[in-house]
Amino acid sequence: MIKAGIIGSTGYAGQELVRLLHGHKDVEIVWYGSRSYIDKKYYDVFRNMFQIVEDVCKDDHLDELAEAVDVIFTATPQGLCASLVSEEILNKVKIIDLSADFRIKDVTVYEKWYGIKHASPEFIPEAVYGLCEINREDIKGARLIANPGCYTTCSILTAYPLVKEGLIDARSIIIDAKSGTSGAGRGAKVDNLFCEVNENIKAYGVTTHRHTPEIEEQLGYAAGEPLLLNFTPHLVPMNRGILVTAYANLKEGVTEADIRAAYDKYYKDEKFVRVLEPGICPETRWVEGSNYTDINFKVDPRTHRVIMMGALDNLVKGAAGQAVQNMNLIFGLDEAEGLNLVPMFP
Ligand SMILES: NC(=O)C1=CN([C@@H]2O[C@H](COP(=O)(O)OP(=O)(O)OC[C@H]3O[C@@H](n4cnc5c(N)ncnc54)[C@H](OP(=O)(O)O)[C@@H]3O)[C@@H](O)[C@H]2O)C=CC1
Numbered sequence: 100m101i102k103a104g105i106i107g108s109t110g111y112a113g114q115e116l117v118r119l120l121h122g123h124k125d126v127e128i129v130w131y132g133s134r135s136y137i138d139k140k141y142y143d144v145f146r147n148m149f150q151i152v153e154d155v156c157k158d159d160h161l162d163e164l165a166e167a168v169d170v171i172f173t174a175t176p177q178g179l180c181a182s183l184v185s186e187e188i189l190n191k192v193k194i195i196d197l198s199a200d201f202r203i204k205d206v207t208v209y210e211k212w213y214g215i216k217h218a219s220p221e222f223i224p225e226a227v228y229g230l231c232e233i234n235r236e237d238i239k240g241a242r243l244i245a246n247p248g249c250y251t252t253c254s255i256l257t258a259y260p261l262v263k264e265g266l267i268d269a270r271s272i273i274i275d276a277k278s279g280t281s282g283a284g285r286g287a288k289v290d291n292l293f294c295e296v297n298e299n300i301k302a303y304g305v306t307t308h309r310h311t312p313e314i315e316e317q318l319g320y321a322a323g324e325p326l327l328l329n330f331t332p333h334l335v336p337m338n339r340g341i342l343v344t345a346y347a348n349l350k351e352g353v354t355e356a357d358i359r360a361a362y363d364k365y366y367k368d369e370k371f372v373r374v375l376e377p378g379i380c381p382e383t384r385w386v387e388g389s390n391y392t393d394i395n396f397k398v399d400p401r402t403h404r405v406i407m408m409g410a411l412d413n414l415v416k417g418a419a420g421q422a423v424q425n426m427n428l429i430f431g432l433d434e435a436e437g438l439n440l441v442p443m444f445p
């Protein structure tokens with residue numbers, strides 16, 4: 100049995116990790132980390148866990164935690180994981196970080212976009228960007244995983260095959276993305292109150308959102324050269340879900356068949372990426388509660404652009420599901436163990 104500890108088990112991403120790991124036959128959660136609910140029963144925080152989880156929430160005594168578990172998930176605000184990582188800890192346990200601390204390879208870029216000082220930049224080079232469909236082999240041998248987030252997973256998976264195959268002008272990409280409110284976390288903020296979010300849709304972080312350099316970096320690797328793009332997120336009044344609509348100029352002579360062949364090449368054997376039939380647009384409701392990313396595209400012959408579309412559940416493939424997928428790879432398990440979740444509706 101793999102013993103797991105979750106720092107930040109009482110946040111939105113952390114509670115989803117608890118739910119998924121409970122359905123995982125090879126994992127036992129032995130540490131429910133929290134900051135605000137120490138000594139409280141976990142089910143008193145999340146009543147869906149009544150008679151399922153009897154444990155109490157614990158403070159994060161890292162040394163004790165590292166002795167007790169094989170893997171630590173950090174589902175905590177930016178900067179926290181970086182402050183915990185050390186050679187000693189990594190020699191004892193694997194760390195799967197759901198925050199952005201180790202996602203960006205250039206620490207000056209991280210510090211500029213996040214506005215915080217990185218506490219352990221010496222571990223950035225060894226961290227593996229845990230986008231399983233793209234970095235599977237590297238993940239298997241990793242001690243430290245930078246688990247990609249919701250907007251970035253959806254954006255990168257949606258555009259990756261066309262960038263990698265050189266079918267689009269990679270410098271012409273525009274990504275318009277929408278997120279449900281759980282993407283903003285459980286902490287109380289005026290902007291996320293019901294009356295602020297309900298019956299409204301708004302763009303935010305325009306030209307400045309911290310996910311922009313992460314998407315640029317990863318798609319830049321696929322393109323074989325650095326690239327710049329526009330990324331505009333929107334907050335929409337639903338609980339879960341990310342929808343990406345991305346636009347790019349097609350290279351001369353590229354056909355619809357070329358594009359479909361590229362998606363097939365990268366995703367036809369991928370369990371968690373579903374390329375939809377022609378004419379069907381991805382919708383968040385058809386992936387909710389599951390680890391799937393649904394993807395499709397349409398060519399506009401008038402403008403000679405391709406419109407790429409993707410949808411996923413921000414708390415599953417965009418966070419906890421992807422973290423479990425990474426853990427499965429690291430520990431040599433079936434990649435889909437604990438993740439055979441049928442999307443729920445409504
Ligand atoms: N929400 C989402 O859709 C996604 C989130 N992520 C990432 O996952 C991480 C968590 O996000 P999310 O769950 O939304 O956030 P929440 O605000 O919902 O939860 C944050 C968690 O971190 C804990 N925490 C906060 N500060 C500290 C601290 N100083 N020491 C220890 N624990 C602390 C909180 O504990 P307590 O409750 O006890 O205060 C809580 O359990 C973030 O880095 C986020 O970027 C990634 C992908 C998607």
Ligand SMILES: CC(=O)N[C@@H](CCC(=O)OP(=O)(O)O)C(=O)O
Pocket residue numbers: 197198199247248249250251278279280281282283284310332334
């Ligand atoms: C709706 C909302 O506020 N979303 C968050 C992103 C979600 C998240 O937690 O970020 P990561 O995916 O990088 O982990 C934001 O815009 O900052």
